Amino acid sequence: MACSSTRFLILVAAASLLASFARADLQYDFYNTSCPGVETVVRDALNATFAADSTIRSGLLRFHFHDCFVRGCDASIMLQSHNGTAEKDANPNLTLRGYEVIEAIKAKVEAVCPLVVSCADIMAMAARDAVYFSEGPDYQVETGRRDGNVSMMAEALSDLPPANGNVSVLTKFFAVKNLTIKDLVVLSAAHTIGVSHCPSFSHRVYNYTGVGDEDPSMEAEYGQSLNASCGGLDNVATVVPLDAVTTEKFDLGYYQSVHAGKGLLQSDDALRHDSLTGAYVGVMSNASSPDTFFADFVVSMINMGRIGALTGTDGEIRKTCGIYVD
Secondary structure (H helix, E strand, O other), X not given: XXXXXXXXXXXXXXXXXXXXXXXXXXXXXXXXXXXXXXXXXXXXXXXXXXXXXXXXXHHHHHHHHHHHOOOOOOOHHHOEOOOOOOHHHOHHHOOOOOXXXXXXXXXXXXXXXXXXXXXHHHHHHHHHHHHHOOOOOOOOOOEOOEEOOOOOHHHHHHHOOOOOOOHHHHHXXXXXXXXXXXXXXXXXXXXXXXXXXXXXXXXXXXXXXXXXXXXXXXXXXXXXXXXXXXXXOOOOOOEEEOOOXXXXXXOOHHHHHHHOOOOOOHHHHHHHHOHHHHHHHHHHHOOOOOHHHHHHHHHHHHHHHOOOOEOOOOOEOOOOOOOEOO
């Protein structure tokens, strides 16, 4: 354990160094002069949205993640294709939610500050507020991103971390985005809120090794409950909470679930089987307070928000987020 702890501290230090290089021209309070009060406009709009549909909070958090991992945090996930070849058309993105929410907020922002605030920055703010309104940490978001105008389905298929990946595989997907193994284990806990459709995990319940068996690492009663809920491999209509402990509260329930063998996705369960990520899962599952996790999550979200950021004169600020690219 001592050796694992030392390696973990080295990786944390490396994360800080990488983040300092990745910051580019992003800054806090970027819109103080050009669009003062924009974050209040966004938060007020989201407060009303969440009051009508609390489930969209997890959708907006996932939305930001899926955008950042493909071409960077540039709102390219919002772009549309007549030919069905944009990021949003890729299979991992077919269940994304939040397009209409971001578009509605963009319209409100445009009404007070035309062509000033990017869709990418609105998405980053929305992800932060989704966490905050789920009883998670509140934090400042670096802004100054501009919007990309390229969106390719093939890149979404190649760049998004797989739901069935082990830690070795997932670490590689994170590393190419200048994110560390600590970012991996921390950001995975975004699954403390939200749900997943059965096909994303049903192979673990019905056909783990191809002979109609269940993943033996899954807690038995949990596996039985998933079997009853999904009723088969291809039940797209049914969703199951990603966090078996607390489904809509941003807390330590995710780590408690994973530690107990109730990690829903294979990528969730994998975290407890690796010496480094497993150590973090173990500590957080037994923590008396979420404060350390909250602090770590804020750092990792800021790191993720810097991926491929377009700043200065790169990219564009567009009036509508979901324009067609072909």
